[in-house]
Amino acid sequence: MRVKVRSGDTLWYYSRLFMIPLNLLIDSNPTINPNSLFIGQEVLIPGFITQTYKIKKGDTLWKISVGKHLAVDALLLINQNMNPNQLQTGSTILIPKRVITPIVSGMKNYHYEAVTEDIRNLKAIFPFIKVTTIGNTVLGKPIYEIQLGKGTKKVHFNASIHANEWITSSVLMALLNYFLLSLTNIKPIRGLQTMPLYQSVNISIVPMVNPDGVDLVLNGPSPEVREQVININRGSTDFSGWKANIRGVDLNDQFPAKWEIEKERSPEKSPAPRDYPGTAPLTEPEAIAMADLAKNRQFNRVLAFHTQGEEIYWGYEGLEPPESRALAEEFSRVSGYKSVQYIYSFAGFKDWFIKEFRKPGFTIEMGKGINPLPLSQFDEIFEEVLGIYLAALYM
Incomplete structure (x- = not known):
């Protein structure tokens, strides 16, 4: 106003x-x-x-x-x-x-236009947030970052690296909206005053890393890429299983953390709806934007939101710092999700972050079922992950 x-x-x-x-x-x-x-x-x-x-x-x-x-x-x-x-x-x-009620609605298909409109509306109502562009997708869509907070501790959240996990974007935006309302209305969340968090933490949020892929899953192919993506999708026009970016490269297999092993173990040797790591690490503009952001900002910890499994992955090759275990245990306590230190998987964003910076990195696998998860799970997921969001800022 x-x-x-x-x-x-x-x-x-x-x-x-x-x-x-x-x-x-x-x-x-x-x-x-x-x-x-x-x-x-x-x-x-x-x-x-x-x-x-x-x-x-x-x-x-x-x-x-x-x-x-x-x-x-x-x-x-x-x-x-x-x-x-x-x-x-x-x-x-x-x-x-x-304004006392949320403007972000999780109960809808959350495509790029929806996240863009919500970012615009949140910026208008809560002008103390900062909105910037960290890069552009293959199709030229800006990849937005939202920043808030005045502290020296830097905590980063991201969502929708995988296209058919788009519900993670609506959950993350709803968490942000809830936090902003708490600040302006001076109301605690679960008994926790949020202004001290605002004063002590710098929060970074990339709500949709893979907008091209999300729009493909939810809206189908645009004319400019229709033939290409149908070929990648093996002739099918059902894109519900698509995780990759628009070029058929899995963005969470794009980071230089034993990428060569991930490439060798992947069954996909050419562009595919999922699991193809590309011809080399960091070939895709979306992955490059995320890597550059992490390097430039030097975050203290990162949390990548995925679906599904109700698990928290937090280790990589023994390079994770001791505080990672304590954080993972607290995330597990407040969400009910299972804490998992190691899995046989490489080249993900949190893997690379741990390797590169020796700081805590987490993959949060929200909800259960088959991706894309149904909107009927939104409220339950929100309540589970709210505790993780607060703990990530508080601890």
Whole structure:
């Protein structure tokens, strides 16, 4: 929500007026000097939107403010051209409305357009988040990263490296939305105050690593790649089993962590819907973007969301640090998922992260069944993974 500064206004006053933490106001307005506002300057108020209200006979600002649980000055601030003593029946004014319910809906097919729209809406309501592009897909779609938090501990989450595991993107975006609401409404999650986490952690989220693949699974092939992907899919137009990127390369077999062994053990020797590791490590733009992000940001830990199995993989060749075990045990406790140190698999993102940085990396296999998992599992998965999300920030 945007407001225009009046004489005497301060960010501290807006914090009191809208009951929004002052630090979130400051972070929502990074180009503003918080100690020197000027008249007419626009300020973003996080956690609020505006709605129109039609004046009824007998309305006064005081009556409206009581009915909407607002201070009268909040109405005056966003209706500065209004004469408060001459409200005209049938005319409209703006009402600030606190956002208290999620805007991210997990109960739908979560394709690239859906995640893009949700990112745009979250940025508008919670302007203290930062949205950047870390690269582009084969078909040129931007791969978005969302950042928030002021701390030195850097925690990264990603989802939908595998195309038919797209429900991971909606879960991750819903977790972010829930966390943002907790911050602006000053409400704990499972008894945990979230502002200290915001202050102590820098959170990185790539909600959809493989947008081209996700759109193929959910929407079918676009004309420009139709013939190519049907050939890769062995003549079938059923793409529900597709995990790879649009070129038929499995992005979670693309990282230089014993890639040669993964290539040798894979039954796929050419582009395929799944399990083909490519001609070399890091040939695909999506994998390159993720590797560059990790190198540039130097995360303290990473969590990659996958489906399915209700398991947590956390080891790689004995290179994982001692804290990985403690984290995995806590993730298991709060989710009910099984902690698994080693599996015979290589070249994944978490494998490479552990090898490259000797820091904790995790693959979280959410839910149970056959991919893509049904939306009926969304609520259960969300509750299970919420504990993992909080523990990853807190510990």
